[in-house]
Amino acid sequence: MGRILFANVRVLDGNGGAPFEGEVLVEGNRIKQVARDRARAERGNAELIDGQGQTLMPGLVEAHAHPSFANTASLEALGEIPPEEHTLLAMKHVRLLLDHGFTSLCCAAAAKPRLDVVIRNAIRAGDIPGPRMLAASPELTVTGGLGDVRLKHLHRDTFAIVCDGPEEFRRVAREMCREGVDILKINPSGDNFVPFALAQHTVMNEWEIAAVCEVARSRGKRVATHARSAESVKLSLRQGCEIIYHATLCDGEALDMLEAAKDRIFVAPTLGVTHATLYEAGPWGVSEEMATRFGLKHELEMAVANLKEMRRRGIRILPGGDYGFAWNPIGRNARDLEHFVRYLDMTPMQAIEAATRLGGQLMQQGEELGQVKAGYLADLLLVDGQPERDVTILQDKDRLTAILKDGQFHKRPVPARAAVRAAE
Ligand SMILES: [Zn+2]
The missing domain is CATH 2.30.40.10 (Urease, subunit C, domain 1)
Structure with missing residues (x-):
């Protein structure tokens, strides 16, 4: 040895x-x-x-990794990459993440159903370099939800699988388990850059969330939820989601529910993408003024206030900033630790602890x-x-x-x- x-x-x-x-x-x-x-x-x-x-x-743990996202400026551009090139790109990205000190990734959605799974398996087999990895499904979303980029009479695709009603969610969740994911990702809330499903909109209903959680429970998997609205946080917690992404627009009741579940859940706010979209997306046509109009500044302010309150209540908050978009590219992931210090008043040591000791817990290997x-x-x-x-x-x-x-x-x-x- x-x-x-x-x-x-x-x-x-x-x-x-x-x-x-x-x-x-x-x-x-x-x-x-x-x-x-x-x-x-x-x-x-x-x-x-x-x-x-x-x-x-x-080594660092990335709590919200998208190794198959292609640093594109639009969601639909991601859908134009054929599977073969896409696999090679994901392979390049996991190596890049390891080069940047990330030895573990908790993935927050793959751009195609089997991408995370095959990359995880190849790393485990020692065939390609990369971090430890929990593989995610694509984002399961509803018609008119975040990730539904279809247009009438025109095919377009991105990182989502569109399902409607609990039966469809159940079937796709089962299929993803069959293909070997560790984590099922759902999109119960929208996002501020999606005109028909904003951050404060809760677009999945409770039966749909329940169907995915039931599949996960029956197979020992976890559900990660894109939950920006207060209602989406509550529905997700009520149905047993354990990885809560964003949690930006919480109200008092949502904070109470997060606190009550704090021993089994993790929150990763993804400050990186919000910060970069607000202040650094100008070259891609998104000015600060435009992003503010979309509601991002307000959301960031709400997020900071809510996250400080979550810290006070002892809820585990982990860095992971949705890196994988043009103005927030993969490789910069350690910047989220700086955001934790700057926005959440953490000491550098507290941010490091969140990315390491708490990261180990998120990977379900805390011991x-x-x-x-x-x-x-x-x-x-x-x-x-x-x-x-x-x-x-x-x-x-x-x-x-x-x-x-x-x-x-x-x-x-x-x-x-x-x-x-x-x-x-
Ligand atoms: Zn994400």
Whole structure:
């Protein structure tokens, strides 16, 4: 079994405590020993990595990943990619995410029914590089819901499967389970850029949500819900959805229900896409003025107030920003940690903990993933700098000097690099 010893590192363990100087021994795919302060870990025949004082921390977890989204400026452009090219694109994106320090992805919808599944399987088989991955279905939506891009007399497609009535939702949910997804994604609320289904509109009814949740429950799967309106949050919680995306327009009752369910649910607000659409989509024809008119500024303000209240109530909030659109492309995902600090008043350490320890829980591996701790899976980043002081460091992949997933180097440290930097 391979052994790797990280010596001379600052250990940031993902548990919220201050980093400490230490050594970390990896054996096979697990962390065997974490030695603090002056203590030394076993040497034996381990490959020695001199961390030169850099930070060793858990790999990041993306709570709302879309590896098959193509950074397009419109939903329908995504539907124009043939399956073969699309598979290769998703393969490129999972590698990119791993290059950026994301060693786990909780997927929030695939652009075609089997894309997440085949990519997840290929990663697991060791055929292609990529993070651990929970595969999602496409977004199950209603006629006239988010993702229904059809036009009369013209074929158009995107990331959604349109279903109407509980029977259709049940059938498609069963089909997706047959194809091997881990997560069923539903769109009970709209979104502010969809004129016929806005963020405050609840377009799926409770029987439809119940049908998907029933299928998930019967097969040990989870349901992730695109829930911006207060009503969509409530219906989703009542029917047992466990991954609540957005939750931006909550009212008091929705907050109470989230709090009551806080031990079994996770909220990922996806601040990244909202921020980028508001302030950075100008080159694609969406000015700040236009986005404000669409209601995005109001929604962001509501989201920030609601999320601060959720934090106060101890609800788990995770970074994951819907990266995969033209103005919010895949690869920038670690920016969501900065948004957590900036918008939600988290300390950098709290944002890191949300992306690591809580991320492990979201992956349903909280007892073995997301911390630098003996017995845990060896998903580790060696970081040139102190991300608990400046969380934006994590957005620069060149400052991730080593990336280890499941005990294997995805990126090996270049010994000279840290020395050169120190000399400078
Ligand atoms: Zn999304």
